[in-house]
Amino acid sequence: xxxxxxxxxxxxxxxxxxxxxxxxxxxxxxxxxxxxxxxxxxxxxxxxxxxxxxxxxxxxxxxxxxxxxxxxxxxxxxxxxxxxxxxxxxxxxxxxxxxxxxxxxxxxxxxxxxxxxxxxxxxxxxxxxxxxxxxxxxxxxxxxxxxxxxxxxxxxxxxxxxxxxxxxxxxxxxxxxxxxxxxxxxxxxxxxxxxxxxxxxxxxxxxxxxxxxxxxxxxx
Numbered sequence: 001x002x003x004x005x006x007x008x009x010x011x012x013x014x015x016x017x018x019x020x021x022x023x024x025x026x027x028x029x030x031x032x033x034x035x036x037x038x039x040x041x042x043x044x045x046x047x048x049x050x051x052x053x054x055x056x057x058x059x060x061x062x063x064x065x066x067x068x069x070x071x072x073x074x075x076x077x078x079x080x081x082x083x084x085x086x087x088x089x090x091x092x093x094x095x096x097x098x099x100x101x102x103x104x105x106x107x108x109x110x111x112x113x114x115x116x117x118x119x120x121x122x123x124x125x126x127x128x129x130x131x132x133x134x135x136x137x138x139x140x141x142x143x144x145x146x147x148x149x150x151x152x153x154x155x156x157x158x159x160x161x162x163x164x165x166x167x168x169x170x171x172x173x174x175x176x177x178x179x180x181x182x183x184x185x186x187x188x189x190x191x192x193x194x195x196x197x198x199x200x201x202x203x204x205x206x207x208x209x210x211x212x213x214x215x216x217x218x219x220x
Contacts, residue, residue, distance in 0.1 A: 001192070006155055008080040009182035009189035018069055019140045019186055022210050025065060026058040026098035033057070034099065034115070054113045055199075058098040060210075065096075073188075077134065077214060080190040088133040089216045094126075098140075101149050101199060101207040112148060112202035120213055121193035132193035134214040143183040146205030151178040151189075153197040 034055035037046030062070060073093070081088060101113035121132035137151065156174040163169060182189050191197065193213060 001194075002157065003084070003086065003192070005084055006153060006195055007176075007178075007189055007191045008084050009179070009187060010076055010079070011181050012184055012186045013076055013188050014069070014072060014138060014186040016185055018072070019138075021066060021069065022060075022098065022138070023140060023208065025060060029058040029060060029064075029098075031056050031058055036118070051116075052118070053115045054101075054107075054109065054111070055115060056100045056102075056113075060096040060098055062093065062095070073136075073138075073212065076188050077136070077190065080136075081134070084190075086134070086192065088214070090134065090214045091128070091130055091216050092214075094132070094213045094215060097211040099209050099211055101146075101202045101209075103146070103148075103202045103204045103206065105204075106206065113207075114149075114201040115199045117154070117196050117198045119194050119196055125218060126215065129218065130215040131218055132213045133216045134190055135193045135195075136188055136190045136212050136214070138188045138210040138212075139183060139185055140208040140210055141206065142185045143180065146202055146207045148201050148203035149207035150200045151197065152176060152200065153191065153195050 033048055034053045034057045035046040036049050036052050077090065077093075080086075081090075103112045104110065107113060120135045123131075125131045153176050154171065154174050155176055156169070156171055159169050159171055159174050178189065181187075199207075
């Protein structure tokens with residue numbers, strides 16, 4: 001699908017106090033290693049592959065959040081859908097994921113935590129016949145508290161349109177990086193779940209975020 005905009009951000013939409021509350025809730029839940037692959041409402045964990053993803057996560061159910069935070073997520077989602085014109089029909093949101101990316105000095109690994117290029121949605125549907133249509137990330141850490149950990153996404157259509165007779169595509173200029181205005185604590189941004197995106201390795205400090213997926217009927 002071709003859109004005018006592939007990302008919609010709301011700077012500092014949540015207060016620092018609301019962000020602290022999400023972190024508090026996450027601290028009461030078991031921490032797991034970030035996995036890749038199939039995940040559903042009933043089976044949240046895929047498989048571990050530290051060449052694709054390195055992070056720690058805590059799964060948060062909707063009922064574990066204060067209602068005012070849940071209401072603000074809904075408000076932000078509806079604003080994103082309206083302002084972008086994406087117009088997705090959303091049935092509900094899947095369990096949320098609190099994600100922590102640490103620098104090498106914290107993890108004792110050679111490279112800081114990261115998540116390589118991927119999409120949040122494929123052709124798979126859940127047990128209700130729904131698929132992921134809209135993804136979001138809420139920033140819980142001040143950008144002054146870490147380095148690296150850039151959220152990036154691909155918009156390759158211009159590169160494809162200039163291919164001409166060569167099968168080689170240079171995607172360098174197709175990589176977009178989250179603007180600083182949406183990196184501040186409490187900022188939330190939305191993007192279509194089919195969008196290829198990544199989080200680059202964190203090189204200093206810790207980056208924490210709150211991630212969610214909004215699902216709906218299959219495209220027709």
